[in-house]
Amino acid sequence: xxxxxLSDGTKISDLVDAEKGIISPxxxxxxxxxxLEQEKIFSKVWNFVAHETEIPNQGDYVTRFVANDPVIVVxxxxxxINVLLNVCMHKGMHLCRTDAxxxxxxxxxYHGWTYKSDGTLMGAxxxxxxxxGAFDKNQFKLVNARVxxxxxxxxxxxxxxxxxLDEYLGDMKxxxxxxxxxxxxxxxxxxxxxxxxxxxxxxxxxxxxxSDSYHTVMTHYSGVELGQLPPNPMFASFGVxxxxxxxxxxxxxGAPPNIPLPEYLALPQEIVEAAQAKxxxxxxxxxxxxxxxxxxxxxxxxxxxxxxxxxxxxxxYPIPFMSxxxxxxxxxxxxxxxxxxxxxxxxxxEFKEASRDNYIRNFGASGxxxxxxxxVWSGIARVTKGVTAKKELKLHYIMGLDAEHEPGxxxxxxxxxxxxxxxxxxxxxxxxxxxxxxxxxx
Ligand code: FES
Ligand code: FE
Numbered sequence: 001x002x003x004x005x006l007s008d009g010t011k012i013s014d015l016v017d018a019e020k021g022i023i024s025p026x027x028x029x030x031x032x033x034x035x036l037e038q039e040k041i042f043s044k045v046w047n048f049v050a051h052e053t054e055i056p057n058q059g060d061y062v063t064r065f066v067a068n069d070p071v072i073v074v075x076x077x078x079x080x081i082n083v084l085l086n087v088c089m090h091k092g093m094h095l096c097r098t099d100a101x102x103x104x105x106x107x108x109x110y111h112g113w114t115y116k117s118d119g120t121l122m123g124a125x126x127x128x129x130x131x132x133g134a135f136d137k138n139q140f141k142l143v144n145a146r147v148x149x150x151x152x153x154x155x156x157x158x159x160x161x162x163x164x165l166d167e168y169l170g171d172m173k174x175x176x177x178x179x180x181x182x183x184x185x186x187x188x189x190x191x192x193x194x195x196x197x198x199x200x201x202x203x204x205x206x207x208x209x210x211s212d213s214y215h216t217v218m219t220h221y222s223g224v225e226l227g228q229l230p231p232n233p234m235f236a237s238f239g240v241x242x243x244x245x246x247x248x249x250x251x252x253x254g255a256p257p258n259i260p261l262p263e264y265l266a267l268p269q270e271i272v273e274a275a276q277a278k279x280x281x282x283x284x285x286x287x288x289x290x291x292x293x294x295x296x297x298x299x300x301x302x303x304x305x306x307x308x309x310x311x312x313x314x315x316x317y318p319i320p321f322m323s324x325x326x327x328x329x330x331x332x333x334x335x336x337x338x339x340x341x342x343x344x345x346x347x348x349x350e351f352k353e354a355s356r357d358n359y360i361r362n363f364g365a366s367g368x369x370x371x372x373x374x375x376v377w378s379g380i381a382r383v384t385k386g387v388t389a390k391k392e393l394k395l396h397y398i399m400g401l402d403a404e405h406e407p408g409x410x411x412x413x414x415x416x417x418x419x420x421x422x423x424x425x426x427x428x429x430x431x432x433x434x435x436x437x438x439x440x441x442x
Contacts, residue, residue, distance in 0.1 A: 002441040003439045003441065004036065004040070004438060004439050004440070004441055006030075006032050006033070006036075007032060010026075011439070012435050012438045012439040013435065013439060015027055015435075016431055016432075016434070016435040018428045018429075018431045018432030018434075018435055019428065019432070020398070020401070021396060021397035021398040021399075021401055021424060021427070021428050022394050022395070022396065022397075022398075023394070023395045023397060023431055024390070024393070024394060024395070025380075025384035025385075025389050025390060025393050025395055026390045027201075027203070028201040028203060028204065028332070028333075028380060028381060028384055028385075029201065029332050029333060029381065029384055029385035029390065030332055030390070031331075031332055033332065033438075034329065034331060034332040036438060037329065037438070038067050038068045038329070039067075040437050040438050040440065041299055041434065041437050041438065042066070042067030042068070042299065042300075042329070043066070043067040043069075043157075043158060043159060044157075044159050044162065044437060045157065045159075045162065045168065045246075045298065045299060045437075046148070046155040046156070046157050046162065046165050046168050046169075047065070047066045047067065047155060047156055047157060047301075048153060048154070048155055048297065048301035048324075048326060049062075049064045049065075049066065049071065049073050049083060049154050049155065049156050050062050050064060050073045050154045051152055051153060051154065051187075051188075051189045051324075051340065051342070052081070052149065052152045052153075052154060053152065053187070053188040053189050054100070054189050054192075055073065055074070055075045055081070056075075057075065057102065058075055058076070058077055058078065059074070059075065059102045059103055059104055059117065060074070060075050060100075060101075060102050061073060061074035061075070061096070061100065061101060061102070061103065061117075062099065062100045063086060063096055063098065063099055063100070065328055066083065066145055066156050066157065066158060067158075068329075069085055069086075069087075069158070070085075070086040070087070070094070071083050071084060071085060071086055071145060071156065072084045072086050072095070072096050072106065073154060073156070074117045075117075076117040076118055081147055081149070081154055082117060082118055082119065082144060082147060083144070083145040083147045083154075083156035084115075084119045084142040084143070084144055084145070085142055085143035085144075085145070085158075087142075087143075088108040088110065088113055089113070089121065089140040089141070089142060090108065090110065090111060090113050090124070090140070091110060091111075093108050093109065093110040095108050095115070095142070097109075099192070100192065103117075104116075104117070105117065105122060111124065111125065112124065112125040113140070115141075115142055118141075118144075119141045119142030119143070119144050120137075120141050120142075121137045121138075121140040121141060121142075122137075123137065124137075143158070145157060145158050146158070146159075146160070146162070148164065148165035148166075149165075150165055150166070150169060150173060150176060151173075151176050151177060151180045151181035151186070152180060152181060152186050152187060153176070153180065168246060169246075169248070169297070170244060170245045170246060170248070171242075171244045171245065171248070171412075171413040171414055171415070172244050172246075172248040172250075172297055174283065174412055174413050175242075175250050175295060175412065176297075177279065177283060178279065178283050178286055178287055178290075178412075179293060179295070179303055179305045179322065180303070180322075180324075180342070181278075182271075182274075182275040182278055182279055182283075182287065182344070183271060183274035183275055183277075183278055183344045183345070183346050184274060184277060184278050184346070185274075185344070185345035185346050186344075186345060187322065187342040187343060187344055187345065188342065188343065188345050189340050189341065189342055190341050190342070190343060190352065190356055191341060191356075193338040193339055193340045194337075194338070194339045194364060194365050195336055195337065195338050195339075196336070196337055196365045197330070197334060197335070197336055197337075198334070198335055198336075198337055198374050198377060198378060199333055199334055199378045199381060199382075200333065200334070200335065200374070200377035200378040200380065200381040201329075201332060201333060201335070201377070201380070201381055202299075202300050202327040202328070202329040202335040203430075203431075203434070204376075204377040204380050204381070205300075205302070205325075205327040205335065205337070205373070205377055206296050206298075206299060206300050206302065206327055206430065207296075207427050207430055207431070208294075208373060208377070209294045209295060209296040209302035209303075209304070209325075210247075210248075210249035210250075210251075210294075210295065210296035210302075210426045210427065210429075210430045211241065211249055211251070211423075211424055211425070211426030211427040211429075211430065212424075212427070213236040213237065213239075213241075213251050213253055213292075213294070213421035213422060214236070214237075214399065214421075214422050214424075215373075215376070216229065216235065216236035217229060217231075217232070217233050217235055217236060219372045219373065219376055220368075220369055220372050222368060222372070223368065223369065228308065230256065230259055232256060234256065234422075235256055236253055236292070236421060236422075237253075237420050237421050237422040238253060238254050238255065238256045238257070238420075238421070239251065239252045239253040239254045239289070239291075239292075239420070239421045240252050240408075240410045240412075240417055240418060240419060240420075240421070241417070241418045241420065241421045241423050241425055241426055242410075242412065242413075242414035242416070242417050242418075242426075243414060243415050243416040243417075243425050243426050243428075243429035244413075244414055244415050244429070245415055246298055246433055247298030247299065247429060247430050247432070247433030247434065248295075248296065248297050248298050249295060249296055249426030249429055249430060250293065250294070250295030250296075250303075250426075251293065251294055251295065251421045251426070252286065252289065252290050252293050252412075252421075253290075253291055253292040253293065253421050254289045254290065254291050255291055261291050261307065261318070262307070262318060263288045263289075264287055264288055264290070265287070265290050265291060265293075265305065265306075265307045265320040266307045266317070266318040266319065266320050267320055268347060268348060268351050270346060270347070270348065271344050271346065271347055271351075274344065274346050275287060281411075282411035282412065283411070283412075285411045286410075286411050286412050290305070291306070291307050292306045292307065293305045293306060294306075296426075296430070298430065298433055298434075299434070300326055300327040300328065300329070301324070301325075301326055302324065302325050302326075302327070303322070303323070303324050303325075304322070304323045304324070304325070304363065305320065305321075305322045305323075306320065306321065307319070307320040308320070308321065308358050308362050319351075319354050319355055319358045320355065320358075321341065321343075321355045321356070321358050321359040321362075321363075322341070322342045322343065322355075322359075323339055323340060323341055323342070323359055323363055324339075324340050324342060325337060325338060325339045325340070326338045332385075333381045333385070339363065339364070339365075339370075341355075341356050341359045341360075343355055343356070397424040397427040397428055397431070398424065399422065399423050399424040400418055400420070400422070400423025400424055400425050401424075401428075403418055403423060403425070405417060406418060406419050415429070416429065
C-alpha cells in the first residue's frame with residue numbers, strides 16, 4: 001500500500017509516531033487533514049448516531065451526521081431503524097430540516113417529492129403530466145446507510161466494506177455492557193442532547209476522554225477548592241487504563257487508598273441489585289471498583305460515568321451520572337458537542353432527577369467541569385496553528401511509554417492494560433489507529 005501524502009509532500013508518518021508518542025500539532029489545525037479525516041476515517045468506520053430510546057415509537061426520527069453527511073435516523077417499525085442520507089434525490093435539497101419529530105413520510109419543500117421511512121420515493125407532484133411517463137420512482141430511493149445496534153446504541157456507516165459493528169467494537173462491547181446496559185431494562189436518554197460549539201479540534205476531546213486522567217486535579221482545581229475532589233495530585237491515578245483494538249480506550253478510576261469512596265459508583269441499591277441480575281461476575285467486579293469512568297469509542301463517541309461529590313457540606317452524598325457525547329467535527333478548529341444524559345430505566349424517579357441535576361451542574365453546557373475542559377481544548381487550538389508551531393513543534397504523549405501490558409487482577413479484557421490511569425498509553429493507541437487509517441491509500 002502506498003502511503004497518503006498531503007499536498008506539500010508530507011506523509012502522515014512524518015506527523016505522528018504513535019509508538020514513541022510524538023505528534024505534530026499540525027494534525028490539530030490543518031484544513032487538509034480535516035478533510036482527509038472525513039474521507040479516510042469518518043466515512044470508513046461506524047459512527048454513533050442515536051440511542052434507541054430517543055426514537056421509541058414508529059415514525060420517530062432525529063437528524064444527525066455520519067461523517068460530514070447529514071442523515072435521518074428513523075424508526076420504520078418496532079424493530080427496524082433506518083439511517084437515510086438527508087438529501088433529496090431530485091435537486092439535492094436538504095430533505096428533513098428539523099432536529100427531531102414523528103412522521104409517516106418526508107416531503108421535500110422544494111418540489112414536494114415524498115419519501116417513506118425506508119427511503120423509497122412514494123411520489124412526486126404531477127409526476128405523470130410533468131414527466132410524461134419517463135418517471136420510474138424506483139430509481140430515486142434515498143441513499144441508505146448500513147445500520148447496526150449494540151446495547152441500545154445505534155451506529156451507521158455508508159461503507160459497504162466495513163467489518164460488522166460487533167467486530168469493530170471488539171473488547172469495547174464488554175465495557176459498553178457495563179456502563180451503558182447493566183440492568184435488565186437498560187438505560188434511557190432523558191431529554192434531548194444539549195448541543196454547543198467548541199472552537200477546538202475534535203481529537204483534543206476524544207483523546208482527553210480516552211486517556212487523560214492526569215489533567216483532573218489541575219484543570220478542575222476549582223473542584224478541589226469546592227471539596228468535590230480531594231487535593232491529592234495522585235487522586236485520579238488509582239485504577240486501570242485499558243487500550244483496545246481499533247483505537248478504543250477507557251479509564252476506570254477507583255478510590256484512592258485511605259479515601260473510602262462508595263463502591264458501584266454510589267448507584268442506588270435497586271440498581272446494584274438489578275446489575276447483579278444482568279452482568280457477569282467479572283463485570284460486576286469491575287463495576288464495584290468503578291468511581292470515575294471516562295472512555296472513547298473510536299473515533300469521536302465518548303462516555304462518562306462518574307460519581308460526583310456535590311461538596312463537603314454535611315448530609316451531602318455522592319450522586320453518579322452517566323453521559324455520552326459526540327465530538328462532531330465542523331472544521332479543523334471547531335466541533336459541535338452533543339451531550340446526552342442517560343439513566344437506568346429501573347431507577348427511582350427521585351434518583352433520576354438528582355442524577356440529571358448533577359450532570360447539568362458538572363457536565364452540562366455551562367457545567368463547571370465541562371467549561372474547564374473546553375477552555376483547555378480551545379487553548380490548544382488557539383496557539384498551535386502558527387507557522388513555527390506547525391513546522392517545528394513536536395508534542396509529547398510519552399507518559400507510561402516503557403510500561404508493559406500489566407493486567408494484574410483486572411477482570412476485564414483489553415489489548416493493553418496499565419495499573420494506573422496516569423499514562424498516555426490510550427493516547428498512543430488512539431493516534432496510532434488514527435494514523436493507520438489516515439495513511440492508507442484507498
Ligand atoms: Fe426535492 Fe425537488 S429538490 S423535490
Ligand atoms: Fe476534564
